[in-house]
Structures are given as C-alpha cells and as structure tokens.
Amino acid sequence: MLYQLALRNIWRNRRRTLLTLSAMIISSALLILALGIFSGMLHDMLASATEQYYGHMVISANGYQDDRDMFRHFSAEKSTGTVLEQDEILGYSQRLRSFGLLSHQQNSSPSEILGVLPLQERTVTSLQNSLIDGNYLTDEDPNGAVLGSGLARRLNVVPGDQLVFVTQAADGSIGNDLLLVRGVFSTGDIGHDNALVLVPLAWLQQVLVLPGQVHEIAVRTDQPLNAAEVAQQYRAHLPETLEIFDWGAMLPEMREVVASYDVSRMIIVSILYIATGLGILNTFFMAVMERTRELGVLMALGMRPGQIRAMILLETTIMGSLGLLCGAVAGIALSLYMALVGVDLSGTLTPITYAGGTILPRLHAVIEPGNILIPSVCLLFVSLLAGFLPANRAARMQPVVAIREE
C-alpha cells in the first residue's frame, strides 16, 4: 500500500519529479565524468613514467640500479624461477644495457643502448606507440635500432641510415658494430628522446661479449598502483643475488608526485562531492518540504508518523535510484567518450616532463568501478537524508499545525 502511494506521489507532480530527477542525473553524471578524468590524468602520468622506460617493476642483480655497472649481469632463465609466471604479470622484458658512443658520419653522441627482445619489450613499454618515423624492431631483425628523436636529430639520421656503436666490452676489448636505423620515437621525455636506443638483445650481447646475460627484467603488472606490495611478495621467491624494485623505488620523485596528486585530487573531489551533494540535498529537501501540508492531511486522515517517514523514504529511494541509474549511465557514456576519443589540448599546451613522468596535453578519462560506485552510494545516501529530514519534521508536527503551514 505504501509502495503504491509512493509511486502515485511521484507521478502526481511530474514537473517536480522531473526537476528533481534531472538535477540528480546531471550532477551525478558530471561527477562521474570528473572523477574519470582525474583518474585518467593520474594514469597518464604513471603510464608515461613506467611505460616509456622502466616498467612497473624491475628485477636486477644486487646493486645494479645504483651504479648500472656492466658487470652486474645475470642469466634470466636460470635465476628468476616462477616469479614471471604469476597471474598478475601482464608482460616482462629481458634487457641488457650499455653506455657508449653512437656515431653516423661526422656526428657522434653518447647514448644509452638497451638490448631487448622486441616482442617482449612491447608488452612492458609502449615506445612502439610513440614512433614518429619508420617502424619498431621485429624479433627477426639482426641489427636494427630504434632511437629517440633528439638523438636522431643530433646524429642526422633517418630510417635506413647506418650507425656505429662503440663501447668497452665485458672482456675489456673495444666492442663495436654497425646498426641500421629502423625507427625514431618521440616520447616527450627529453632524457630518453636524446639518448635512448633500442637494439636486438642478441646483437648487444655479442658486442659486449656477454652471451646469454641480461642486466634487468622489466615487468608490467595489472596493479601498477600496488606495485610496491607485489614486488615485496616476489622478493621472497627470487634468489639472494637478485633484487626487485617497484616503480616507486625507481622513481621516488614520481611516487611523491602521485602522492601529492592524490591529496590535491582528494581536495577537489571533496569539493565536487559537497557541491553535488548540496545541490541534490536542496532539491530533495525542498520537494518534500513543500508537501508539509499534504503530509499533515495524511496524518489527519490517520496515517502514522512512522508510515509517513517510510513513504517519503520509499519515494526518495525510488527517485534517487532512478536518477542515479540514469546519471551513472550518462556518466559512463561521457567517460567512455573521453576514454576513447578524449580532448586534445596539444594546440594550446606542450607536454610537461616532471619527475620522470610526462603530463600529456590531453583530457582523457579512465573508467574505474570505484569512480562510479562510490559517488552513487554517496549521492543516494544524500538524497535519502534530504528526503528524510523534512519528512521527519512533518511527522513530528501536530496534523493541525502541519496543515496550517504555508
């Protein structure tokens, strides 16, 4: 009976219902969109810091990450055991690193050469998406090279050109060989664009006289924000000669950026919640408040205060749920648009490299369940409260007083 009454009440004053609903839908949809964009910015930054180079976690010989000493190498197959077979690992890449002189005709430049298995490397970093010229390496390529745009400019090379790399090999000899430029990438990170070169792992192992050896294994997981805990779990499964770092340990500045970003996001999100919540509170509150007289009549007809409260709660629950459902759908649709298409701001902004991460000039959303569920629950609670307060007030009045109220 209460249920029917509630439904009828909702239908009776359609204008009021639609107004209340639209307030709910629009504010919840915009809140969901805003949260999605905030998450998107965080993801962009984290991704640029990890997917351009480091990966989410790095396994290497003890001390290697401190000095990048060429002699701290290890054999990947023998020593990592089952760590790389865990479910949460989306990909890993074995790498050998060397610093040396890269040269083309009269030009030469110091560079960082990363020997990789191209198919593996693509699962960890996304340099293949940052190519501005030529192609990425293939696994069959014996001596291809993909290098940063700044380095390519300094050496004056384009895909198809030859490069000479010289460095000191592990046996002390002068390691040198030819490379063929396959592609040029531009990540926005000046440090990598000006020095980094990807080459086939086997080629670098031969130049450095380090057959079968690698310096690190970069790992990508499905929980980048929890990489520190995941790394901690893996540590126990690795031999004592190896260590594992998460991106936060590799890029402490980036971890601080993420932490401070989280704080500022929290502040802005709180303001958004309060603004949205107050808007909804106001609408629902007034919608029930103006019905004090009607509620007085119902009480005069014999309806109990408890039933009044229950009826109004039922009404606001129905309206709130309906509004939030529509709002969530609209919010997801908007976020989806921003996730798939986004808004390109590169016309007015240039990429900013900060603490190893690059903030790309675009608005881009990420859809996370938390960004939809949390605002929905909060706003439903707000609307229930907004309906309950005036209903409670009316229920406690003498029917006569309530009827007289204008």
Add this chain to the structure above:
Amino acid sequence: MTIPSLIKALLLTALLLIGSTIAASAIDLRELIRTVERQYTGQSSISEVEMTVVTGHWERHLKMESWSLGRERFLVRILAPIKEKGVATLKVENEVWNYLPKVDRVIRIPPSMMGGAWMGSHITNDDLVKANHIDQDYDFTLLEETSESWRIEGLPKPDAPVIWGKIIYQIRKQQLVPSQVDYFDEENILVRRILFDDVQVVSGRTIPLKMTVLPQEKPKEKTVMHYRKLQFDVDLREDFFSLGNLKGRR
C-alpha cells in the same frame, strides 16, 4: 762594522738570495715541467709500446705503434691482439678520432666523451688532448728540494680549461725525469698517481721507459705502458697525421 749592521747586511743578502732563487726557479720550473711532459714526444717520435690494463674483471695486453709530431699531432695503432688489430687513434690539435677496422668507420670523439677511457685503459681522451698544455695552463711552485729530487706543485691558472685541481711532480734531479706524478681533483683529493721507472738513454735523451697509472679510487686496477722501441727526431710531416692514414696503409 757593528754587530747589528752586520746582521742587517746578512739579512739583506739572504733576502736578495731568496728572492733571486724564487725568480729563477719560477722560470726553470715551467721549463722543467715542459721537458717532463714532452719526454715521450720530443720534436717527433716513433715508438712501439706494450700496454697492460688490469681491472677487477679482466686483464689485457696490447701492443701498439705510435707516431708523434710536436705537441699537437699523434697517431697510435694497435698491433695485437688480433681482435683489435688496426684499431687506431688520431689526435690533431684538440680533436680525437678513432678508427674501427671491424666496421671500417672513423669516429670523432665528441667533447662530452673526452673524459672517457682511451682504449679501455686508465688514460682518458682528455689526457691525450690536454696533457701537452699543462706547462701553459698551470703555475708551479717548488714544495721541497732534497739532494736527489724536487717536489713541484702545479696549480691551474684562474681561467685555464683544466681537468685537475692540483698536480704534484716528483722529479729526479740527476736525470731530469719524473719518478711520480700525483693528480688531484678540485676537492684536493688524490685521484690518480703515475709512477715512472726503467730510466734509460734513448737517442741521447734520458727517459723512463715504463709508466704505471694507478687510479686511486680503484686500488686494484692499473695501466702499465712500457716503451719497447723509441726513436726521436724522425722524419715525419704534418700530412702524415691524416684521417686517411688513421685507417692504415696496409
């Protein structure tokens, strides 16, 4: 003559003497260092050198032949081991080039790599380029004089483009050859020590044929260069030190 005036006269003489020795040694020191720094090159030279490099991870023996003309030109080519035979370095004025026979390419060493190791040894490219200017870029003072040796300190001139914050030479008086040279960085920390032994007379010059470079931060490492054949004042012309010749005539 009263006693005080005698003392005065003695003091004056002493002062004059000290003053004149300081003035004289300032000129001599620079000349002395110039001689020391050029002991292996002379006006021109041809030599065969054996280089042994020892690090914590490997030990290498290289045999090289080298040519030099004045301060600004030299060419050195590896004869052995086979793997690196033909690898060569050419220095002309402030430029350094390497030739790599395996890929048949000449590479110019950019300024940013001048601090890098030369041929995997504890000698840097900068040593090749800047060592010959030490007598011009530093001011010298005599720290200590014994019956056998001088200890001379070199401090960089204020605006000189130098690598070392201080250099201390230990020079054998009798033969006018160095026995030890210590190199300090800007923080006055000893970075490198070079020892000289096996002093012999070659083409009328007295020179130490063995040179040991000891990097101080890596106590177990060293580079030893031992001259096996050395000939001074040979017939070499500037055009010998060309990129074409860097690649080798054979």
